[in-house]
Amino acid sequence: MAEQFIYNSFQLSYAILGTGALGGYYGACLQKAGLNVHFLLHSDYEYVSKHGLVVESKYGDFTLPNVQAYQEASKMPPCDVVIIALKTTQNHLLPSMLPHVLKDNGVVLVLQNGLGVEDEVAKIVGSERVMGGLCFLCSNKVAPGHIRHLDYGQIKIGEYATNYQPAGITNRMQQIGDDFERAGIKMELAEDLLLARWQKLVWNIPYNGLSVVLDARTDELMSNLHTRKLVEELMWEVVAGAKSCDRTIPQTFVETMLNYTDKMKPYRTSMKIDYDEKRPLEVETMFGNPLNFAQARGANLPKITMLYQQLKFLDSRNCS
Template sequence: MTPTTTPTRLQRRYAVIGTGAIGGFYGAKLQQAGFDVHFLLNRDYQWVRDRGLVVESVNGDFTLPEVNAYQQPQKMPKCDVVIVALKTTANHLLPELLPPVVKENGVVVLLQNGLGAEEEVAQIVGSDRVMGGLCFICSNKIGPGHIRHSDYGAIELGDYDESYRARGITDRMQAIAGDFDRAGITILDSEDLLASRWKKLVWNIPFNGLSVILDAKTDALIADRATRSLAEDLMQEVVNGAAAHDRAIAPEFVQEMLDKTVKMKPYLTSMKLDYDRRQPLEIEAIFGNPLKKAAKVGVRLPKIETLYQQLVFLDRRNRR
């Protein structure tokens, strides 16, 4: 089914579900550019309603003293584009969060890690109303309504189709990309969302996982010969998993991810931050789902499987 093209730029109304390091940053940028943005919050609701959002960014700091803040989705207006930036560990809430907020011809854009979230959301709103976005950004929430953006910021945006068939570049991708461009957010077009998801895992699996297991920032992991070698092995297993789904990842891409990590400012991954805060880890989305998808086509990824088992143990003990 061909998706309905969203309205003209600046007429689109945006909702952000999950106003943290990712949703808060991109939503604030959209509002700063003049778009009508509505934020769903939980613990920070009262603070943000009274004081707004503060963004410290390498591209320039700014404050939004007034934002449209809500604690209940039923009180939000229907929106053309609903950005979901929750941790995937909270996706069980989406069946009650999404229906009150998405317009009949609206679209849900998942700015989340890992594999499989689009399939879950398609069961709620329909497969023709889902898009995926992969965020290449170093951003943390350092206090209520206070976001610190330290590096990068692009989003790779792709349209979802049932069973992750490649969709190419669609009209609504270009329309939403135009909005983000107006807000100073770089959009990279993905013709094949599944291929992009696997490519993002090339970095996310080794560095999110090892940062927790070894209690280390990215600079330490990439500088040590042993952990760099282990990261490369894990990356190669991701490449093997993608190949099993007919998605080829070039060796040059693996080297590019290693080189970028060398140049990256010392960084605590999102999973390590969650671990230190004793919050649930996104283990299933980032590790479990890729392992299951690979196993379905008869491919084992033993080092990723070991990392997965270690993380499950640490996560359970950490939150006990």
């Protein structure tokens, strides 16, 4: 079980697989706090290896002129914590990456959107070496090695167990949480990862999906009476999906997500950015997998089903 991998008082090393808006921001914060962080990059490798990372943040701008940058996972040192910050559309690369960069007693922290993503990673490294994380972050990469953090930033992490059984709070969760807190990232430790993933979908499904289908920012969706009502209806379908998996999301959570988004700066969602840049969309993990989970348990989610079908069409046409 996970507890056999308990870490003691030594400092953890971190690998960031995917140094974009999310991985770049969190990895930079960890390095700024004094942690040992290694960054995997693709198109930005040459620039970042020479010039480092720049972070503009509502909590204070900073620059890291020197970072440990790599273009290939096979050249990275084995690390205690491997953070997957790639888009789920790149998960087919993980079987060739993770064996090189994960220590024998290390853990993979999956900071990706959607449902079922930990299942894929568990097939590679074993379920006892996997955690999931849900990020509530407004951040964009605006230039090579240049990240603009707009709002929020908190992360909720939980241990993964086979079939998403609740796994409780472990010592390694607490140590990783402490590292992020030291880096200025608000952390929450979740006893039930499946519940946490459904809670994140309450925001992700309506805003990511509708932002693409309706070509709209979050503020535009919230300021129009009809789209705001549609956002809320989609949220309640996510709640119904969670209920089909024996997970209860209270009404107050839906209200909190609506209030958060009302106060949020105008934001172009990650899926909308991917669509505008003609990159593949995370339709399956964010929409298809939750629908499969719910439908296998007898739940009917018609609005999410329609949104999924629309996104599949738009994604196919956009990338052809």
